[in-house]
Amino acid sequence: MIQVLGTFTKTFKCFLRIRAVSIFTVIFPMFLLLITVVSLNKNISASDLPLAKGVLTIDMIAFSIMLAGVLNLAGSISRDRETGVLTKLKSMPIRPWQDFLGRIMAVGLLSSGFGIVDCCWNSYRCTV
Amino acid sequence: MLSISVQDLKKSFSGQTVLDGINLTVEDGEFYALMGPNGSGKSTLSSIMASVTQYDSGRLEIHGKIPEQARGMIAYIPQENFSVPQLSGRENLVYFASVLGIGGRDARSLVKQLIEKVGLTKDADKQFSHYSGGMKKRLELATALFPGVRVLILDEPTTGLDPAARRDFFSLLKNIKNDQTSIFLITHLGSDAEWASKVGLIHKGKIIAEGTPATLCTQYAPEEAITIETPAQGKDCEAILKVFSNEQKIAQTPNGYRIYAFDGGQVLPGVVKALNQAGINVNRTEVAKPTLEDVFFKLTEHRMQEVQIQ
Numbered sequence: 001m002i003q004v005l006g007t008f009t010k011t012f013k014c015f016l017r018i019r020a021v022s023i024f025t026v027i028f029p030m031f032l033l034l035i036t037v038v039s040l041n042k043n044i045s046a047s048d049l050p051l052a053k054g055v056l057t058i059d060m061i062a063f064s065i066m067l068a069g070v071l072n073l074a075g076s077i078s079r080d081r082e083t084g085v086l087t088k089l090k091s092m093p094i095r096p097w098q099d100f101l102g103r104i105m106a107v108g109l110l111s112s113g114f115g116i117v118d119c120c121w122n123s124y125r126c127t128v
Numbered sequence: 129m130l131s132i133s134v135q136d137l138k139k140s141f142s143g144q145t146v147l148d149g150i151n152l153t154v155e156d157g158e159f160y161a162l163m164g165p166n167g168s169g170k171s172t173l174s175s176i177m178a179s180v181t182q183y184d185s186g187r188l189e190i191h192g193k194i195p196e197q198a199r200g201m202i203a204y205i206p207q208e209n210f211s212v213p214q215l216s217g218r219e220n221l222v223y224f225a226s227v228l229g230i231g232g233r234d235a236r237s238l239v240k241q242l243i244e245k246v247g248l249t250k251d252a253d254k255q256f257s258h259y260s261g262g263m264k265k266r267l268e269l270a271t272a273l274f275p276g277v278r279v280l281i282l283d284e285p286t287t288g289l290d291p292a293a294r295r296d297f298f299s300l301l302k303n304i305k306n307d308q309t310s311i312f313l314i315t316h317l318g319s320d321a322e323w324a325s326k327v328g329l330i331h332k333g334k335i336i337a338e339g340t341p342a343t344l345c346t347q348y349a350p351e352e353a354i355t356i357e358t359p360a361q362g363k364d365c366e367a368i369l370k371v372f373s374n375e376q377k378i379a380q381t382p383n384g385y386r387i388y389a390f391d392g393g394q395v396l397p398g399v400v401k402a403l404n405q406a407g408i409n410v411n412r413t414e415v416a417k418p419t420l421e422d423v424f425f426k427l428t429e430h431r432m433q434e435v436q437i438q
Contacts, residue, residue: 006226010212010219017214017255080212088210088271091178091281093199094227 003094007102008109011076015106025072025110029064062118066111073107129156130189131279131310132177137186139172146172148333150186154310154326156278161313161324163420165428169333170314171207174283177312178204190279198279200228203272207284209264213257217248217267220256224271242270245304262293266300273304280305283314298323318421327420331428341420349418349426352392356399357384357412365408372399383411392416 015021080086089099132154139147146169154160164170175181176188179195179202190198211220218239225235243252246266251259259267265285272280286294298320305311313324321327322341329337329344337344351374358365361384370376372395373387380386389395392415400410 002226002229002231005231006223009226010215010223013219014212014214083213084206084208084210085212087180087206087208088204088224089227090180091199091202091204092224092227093229 003098004102004105007094007099008105011103011106012109014076014079015072015110021072021075025068026065029068030061032064059118059122062114065114069107069111069114073103076103076106129191130154131156131158131191132160132312133187133189134173134177135187137173137176137183137188139169139176139181139183146333147176147183150330150333150335152328152335152338154279154312157307157310158326159305159311159313159324161315161321161327162330163315163318163321163327163424164330165316165424168330170316170330171283173330174204174281174312174314175206177279178202178206178281180204200276201278202281203274203277203279204281205268205272205283205285207287209268211256211264211268214255216253216255217259217263218243218252220267221270225274228274228276230274238274242273245273246270246300261288262290262296265289265293265297269297269300269304272309278309280309280311281314282311284316285313286315286317286320294320318419318424321420329420329424329427331424336427337423344420344423345418349422351388351390352418353416353422354387354389354392354396354399355381355384355412355414355416356387356403356410357381358403358408358410360408361385364406365403368402368406368408369399372402 015025077086080089130153132152134150134152137147137150138145148169150169150173152160152162162170162173172181176183177190177195179199188195191201193201195202211217212223215223221239221242222235225231225239230238243249246269248263248267248270251263256264256267269285286297289297301311302323311324313320315321325340327339327341327344328335337348339347354372356369361380366378366385369378369385369387372389374389377388378385387399396413396415400413403410
């Protein structure tokens, strides 16, 4: 378990510190989807506009971020291969599944964080 | 007790033999250096020992276990850096401690001690990518100090370091090494191998000689090299020098000649006197004791920038 937690901490810190990864995982999908929705507004009827702006946009943003987070998992493995971390890990007493689980947990935390925000937002809208 | 035992180890890549029946042993607490040129198979051997690469046949044991079962006892420091660039030095060590199963407060207090040992207390919280080459190597050397590590495998650790940083690295290595830890150093530099208590020379996937640095020099390169720099290079000069050189061996260098004698210090005054009597000026002389590189060149019949004169 210590190995899994160690990998989780490392992966999560790397995610937060590599600016390019953070931008492309979080900000870029948001920006892209906001642009898309705004450009689609012309074809949306006035009565459906609040729905499109509200639920659809937020859902799509959350989904995109979750997807980008999962894609980042593959990136983290290739990054570790390039920096020699994987070679070192091969010579250490960590099983591949422990390393992989730690990485998935980091991605899972990020994705589920946005998923929870999305759910809360939708629940709030339904309540209102 | 044997720390590393290798018997008839063979490895080939795409039909090309890289290791051709390697046999070697490293005792507990011994500092063993394996020296050889590029492509001789030394890095392959180190990665096999660290269980990064699989071998084809033969036998390899680390403290009586196969490498895969001895991973907790091995600290492998490959040629290239292996730390995570985005993490600080401290965070990297905490991460590698967690991989070894040491977590929480234990890991943090252990890492603090290790950082002090390798002299990186001030820079412990700097990002690894901002470290200098020497600091990176020192930090990675700290991974060899985790509890339970008994075999340290270093694959050309001083590559890219300047002479001062290289000396610092080996001084640190000597200081932190305890009697229980064995060191297996891969190098192509004689000066690095001379830090070891036992040296093996590898060529084309085979160990061609083994012994202490002094024994190897005495056995395979007993002669001292006398370098004579003179502007007057010609047959007259060569004839005089041949008289003094062992077996009349003489080599031409860019600025003069090199001859060989068992006791260079005694022979040199006679050489200079004879050359002066013949009206030949001598700019500079030097007597060099044989090094491990000379031994290696002798055994593999390589010559460095010298033209043998028949």
